[in-house]
Structures are given as C-alpha cells and as structure tokens.
Amino acid sequence: MQFKNPIIGLCQQAAFMISAAKVDQCPDDQGFEVAFAGRSNAGKSSALNTLTHASLARTSKTPGRTQLLNFFRLDEERRLVDLPGYGYAKVPIPLKLHWQRHLEAYLGSRESLKGLMLMMDIRHPLTEFDRLMLDWSAASEMPMHILLTKADKLAYGAAKNALLKVQTDLRKGWGDGVTIQLFSAPKRMGVEEAQAVLARWMELEDTVPAE
Numbered sequence: 001m002q003f004k005n006p007i008i009g010l011c012q013q014a015a016f017m018i019s020a021a022k023v024d025q026c027p028d029d030q031g032f033e034v035a036f037a038g039r040s041n042a043g044k045s046s047a048l049n050t051l052t053h054a055s056l057a058r059t060s061k062t063p064g065r066t067q068l069l070n071f072f073r074l075d076e077e078r079r080l081v082d083l084p085g086y087g088y089a090k091v092p093i094p095l096k097l098h099w100q101r102h103l104e105a106y107l108g109s110r111e112s113l114k115g116l117m118l119m120m121d122i123r124h125p126l127t128e129f130d131r132l133m134l135d136w137s138a139a140s141e142m143p144m145h146i147l148l149t150k151a152d153k154l155a156y157g158a159a160k161n162a163l164l165k166v167q168t169d170l171r172k173g174w175g176d177g178v179t180i181q182l183f184s185a186p187k188r189m190g191v192e193e194a195q196a197v198l199a200r201w202m203e204l205e206d207t208v209p210a211e
C-alpha cells in the first residue's frame with residue numbers, strides 16, 4: 001500500500017495570508033512556521049511557488065523585490081514565510097538597516113519558527129550572509145535545510161560536484177546538522193525532497209493513504 005504525505009495536499013491549498021512590515025504585524029505566534037531565507041535573487045519566492053504549485057509569492061528579475069515578511073497559510077496551524085532577501089547592494093543603507101532589524105527581530109523572537117530553508121544560488125554558494133545565517137541557526141539550534149537553487153543552470157555532473165563541495169564545507173564549518181539538496185524551480189527538481197523536510201518540521205506523518 002502506498003502512502004501520501006499530507007504535506008502535499010497542504011502545499012496545494014496554500015493561500016496568501018498577510019504581508020508584515022514589522023514583527024508585531026505577523027500572524028499569531030502559534031503552531032508551525034517555516035521561513036524561506038537567502039540572498040536577494042537566490043530564488044526564495046520561486047522555490048516557494050514551486051513547492052506550493054501556485055504563484056503565491058512575487059518573483060522578479062530585480063533583486064531585493066520581497067521587502068516584507070509574506071505569510072502563506074497551509075492550514076490552521078501551519079505557515080510558510082517568504083523573507084526579504086539580504087545582501088542586495090543597491091538597497092539604500094537606511095532601508096537595509098530597517099530590514100536587517102526586522103529580520104533579526106523576527107528570527108530572534110518567533111516561537112512557532114520550526115526551521116529555516118536557506119536558498120543559495122548553486123553558482124554562488126556560501127556568501128558572507130549565508131555564513132551569518134548558518135552561524136545564527138547553529139547558535140540558536142534552529143534546524144536548517146539548504147536548497148541549492150538554479151541547478152538547471154549547470155550540467156547534472158557539475159551540479160552534483162557543486163553539491164558535494166558545499167556539503168564538505170558545511171560539515172567542516174557547521175557540523176552534520178545542516179542538510180542540503182539540489183533544486184530547480186523550472187525543472188521542478190528536488191520538490192519531493194524539500195516537501196519531506198517541511199513535513200518533518202511541521203510534524204506531519206505519512207499516514208494518509210494515496211488515492
């Protein structure tokens with residue numbers, strides 16, 4: 001008998017909830033939340049859309065597009081959050097500080113945050129900001145899973161090699177706790193693997209029989 005994880009159904013029914021400019025505008029801090037973080041233009045919004053089979057999050061060729069915390073509802077107690085991208089040089093400094101503060105306030109205070117999905121462009125992994133996020137999640141014992149995005153931009157062998165290299169660097173710098181996979185939004189590569197991580201963090205079991 002085959003089993004279907006309920007996360008698949010929940011992702012299909014994902015719906016936009018609210019854009020929060022500040023932490024006090026976020027939805028009630030209860031249940032399970034998973035946040036999508038990463039450098040500007042790394043493919044956070046695209047990954048979110050691919051995982052939810054919807055065009056929920058706005059994607060853009062202009063980096064720095066997502067400047068609010070955007071919440072998407074999966075069910076009564078489960079949410080995904082599209083975080084503003086960090087590290088975009090052309091955002092004016094005051095705005096940058098504003099966002100950094102709010103991002104830090106969110107990350108540092110959110111009880112329902114169960115894990116961080118970190119998007120890294122496979123051609124530019126482990127930027128200075130990625131390393132800060134890794135340090136932060138290690139220090140605060142926040143589970144982290146990395147999607148190496150835009151894997152379609154490399155041949156399969158080259159993508160695999162890039163994955164192995166980053167994996168080695170992660171082990172050296174942050175131990176075995178951080179998991180990582182290849183991902184491509186247009187090719188829908190790595191969708192099931194990423195959904196399995198969401199299911200684990202959101203405490204969803206493989207209990208619903210497939211139709």
Ligand SMILES: Nc1nc2c(ncn2[C@@H]2O[C@H](COP(=O)(O)OP(=O)(O)OP(=O)(O)O)[C@@H](O)[C@H]2O)c(=O)[nH]1
Nearest residue numbers: 041042043044045046059060064065066085150185
């Ligand atoms: N080829 C390819 N392009 C991608 C992939 N993911 C994202 N892109 C493109 O990369 C650009 C940025 O994607 P977004 O998803 O908007 O990136 P983001 O991280 O949300 O960016 P900000 O909201 O600005 O921080 C867009 O032009 C996407 O179409 C991918 O897996 N493969």
Ligand SMILES: [Mg+2]
Nearest residue numbers: 044045058066
């Ligand atoms: Mg975005």
